[in-house]
Amino acid sequence: MNKYIFLFLIFFSYSSFAQDKYWQQHLNYTIDVTLDDNDKTLTGFETIVYKNNSPSSLDFIWFHIYPNAYKNETTAMFQQIKNDPSRKKKLDKYTYGEIAGLNFKVNGKVAETEAHPNPQYIDVIKVKLPSALKPGDSTVITTDFKVKLPSYFSRSGYADGEFMITQWYPKPAVYDKDGWHEFPYLDMGEFYSEYADFKVNISLPSAYIVGATGILQNADELEQYKKIGAQNYASKNDKPVLYIPQNKSGNKTLTYVMKNAPDFAWFADKKFVVAYDTVQLNSGKVVDVFSYYFNKKNTLWLQSVDYAKDATKKYSNWIGEYDYPVVQVVEGPKNNASGGMEYPTITLITSPDAKPETLDAIITHEVGHNWFMSMLGSNERIHSWQDEGLNTYYQFRYEAEKYKSNSVMGEIPANIKALPVDQFQSAIYNAVMSIPIKSAIATPAAEFPTSDDYGMASYLKPALWLYMLEAAVGKDKVDLAFKNYYNNWKHKHPSPADMKAAFEQSLGSNLDKYFDLLKKEGSFKETK
Incomplete structure (x- = not known):
């Protein structure tokens, strides 16, 4: 008995220590921005309080200045679109965008900046800190910025009188246990951002209706x-x-907090x-x-x-x-x-x-x-499945329970729709199993050759992977595992290893064979 208590204490101490080692940076934004709907521009000023919760002193901070991805055709985004036949049609007609007028200051002192060494990364900039930011300390970073919005052909821009203002402000790249993640904007491949508190004041002509992140304060x-x-x-x-x-003329200012x-x-x-x-x-x-x-x-x-x-x-x-x-x-x-x-x-x-x-x-x-x-703020650029695939698994369940439909599979025969929900889902996933999907689930977004490949391996294949786990342990137990994952990692940056640990803790079993499948190219048909 004493032996087991001793082992338990060792395990408990190790687990507590491992949890204590986790850290993440935290930001607080105050942004004032004005939309000129005639010139299709944003004029802004931001203040960021950046808290260094890492165990390292920081001499610089990488910033994403994503509007520069639209600046010219040498950027990583344009190159990716041009190299993907299914996306080239996006570039039939478009206008460029950019961000300018940056003048970073750190605690009121002008900060030096440095371009990224990769010439395609003009939407990333290094802001050098006048003095090292020590663990536990905070610093205040400010800058003006002016964004020329592109026509809408990726995620941000304008079209038909509507403004989609996304990835629009300078924001620090994530710094975590693996270092800096200063990747460029891509059309295929999403994001990884630090958690923050926001106060955003949006000035624009009074006739506009606005939907925004957070709670409207007006x-x-x-x-x-x-x-x-x-x-x-x-x-x-x-x-x-x-x-x-x-006020039918003039501007209004709307304030949002989140x-x-x-x-x-x-x-x-x-x-x-x-x-x-x-x-x-x-x-x-x-x-x-x-x-x-x-x-x-x-x-x-x-x-x-x-x-x-x-x-x-x-x-x-x-x-x-x-x-x-x-x-x-x-x-x-x-x-x-x-x-x-x-x-x-x-x-x-x-x-x-x-x-x-x-x-x-x-x-x-x-x-x-x-x-x-x-x-659950996973690194979508490296582990797109941890975002898209997990979500698709639950989307498919939602569609099956509500409609006996599946938006990916298209028209479904009447005899399949007549099945009970569990059998319907089994039939859907058997059909997914037969789709040839070459790439491994664990492929980083930037390494997929085409958007079709990205979609299959990041959405469909991981949904199937989870369904295989569901078939082995039951739907209720999968939900309990997700609840444990969510409760442990809400508002944090979980890695695949963190997800695996949460699932194993909930299910009480080793999941090596399932998580090894994330690296498997080709079909799961032969997997038992």
């Missing part, structure tokens, strides 16, 4: 959004109550219809739900708030309760290579609304990224 504006939004949600018709600006988020995005259009309701979670927590869409005849977006509510409830039950106060979906322009793009508390949906179950699935997938991107 009481009158928020009240109007909620009032007309609730009426539009209740009526669900093509004669909506429209937004009327309090805590514990890895990014901040905002969207603006004069033609948005606002819909609003709330969703109550099992704990009793009430979450605001907004939708911003266009007044088209017979639009399926009349149901968009309900789709977001259902997704928020289901994911909360399956994985862990939604931790933010608001969830929002925005209708965007058609994008020829994406169904949508997620940001904390808000997502842009860029897929034509062909049928209800398809729009519902896309909204659910993008809302689901609040778990697998925002609240």
Whole structure:
């Protein structure tokens, strides 16, 4: 007995020590930004309080200045698009963008900057600190910036009077136990950002309706959004109550705050219809739900708030309760290579609304990224499956339970749709198993040769991988493992090893054989 107590104490001490070793940096942003909708520019000033929670002193901080990815055709983004036949059509017609006017200061002192040695990385800059930032200390970094927005052909820009303001402000790259992650913007391959608290003041012409990360602080504006939004949600018709600006000329300034988020995005259009309701979670927590869409005849977006509510409830039950106060979906322009793009508390949906179950699935997938991107902040660029694949697994369950459909598989025969849900899911995954997917799940995003390859290995194959685990241990146990993962790593940066440890802790079994499959090229058919 004493032997077991001794071993337990050793294990407990080791686990506690391992947990104590984890650290992550923390940022606090205050950003003032003005939109010039005629010139398609942003003029801004930001203040960042950067706290160094690492065990190392820092002499510099790498910054992402992502708008420069759009500056010319030598950038990593342009090169990636040009090398992918399925994405080249994005470049049929476009305008460039850039960020300029940077003048970094650290604690009020002018800071030297240095370009990245890779000539394709003009959207990354090194800010040298006048004195070393010691462990546990904070520093204040400020800069002006001016962004020329591109036409919308990747994630950020403008189209048809709508502004998609994403990856728009200078932001420090992640510094973690593996060092700096100062990668460039890519069209195929997403992000990895430090958790931060945000206060963002957005000035723009008064006629615009804005959806943004976080909570709107202007009481009158928020009240109007909620009032007309609730009426539009209740009526669900093509004669909506429209937004009327309090000041029909001039500008307004809207303030948003958000805590514990890895990014901040905002969207603006004069033609948005606002819909609003709330969703109550099992704990009793009430979450605001907004939708911003266009007044088209017979639009399926009349149901968009309900789709977001259902997704928020289901994911909360399956994985862990939604931790933010608001969830929002925005209708965007058609994008020829994406169904949508997620940001904390808000997502842009860029897929034509062909049928209800398809729009519902896309909204659910993008809302689901609040778990697998925002609240569980894995490195999406290196481990895209840890974001997209885990989310797709739950999206497929949502579609199966609600519609007996699957948005990836297309039209499903009537005899398959007639099956009970569990058998339906088995049939879907058997079909996925037969799809040739050469690349390994663990392939970093930048190394996929095409977007098709990226999609198959980052979305479909890891969903199948999780389903194989579900088939072995049961759906309920998989959900319990996810809950343990979520509770252990919410608002942190979990690696695949951290996910594996959380799953093993929950399931009480060694998962080496499953996690080894992440490196397997080709089909899982032969795997037993």
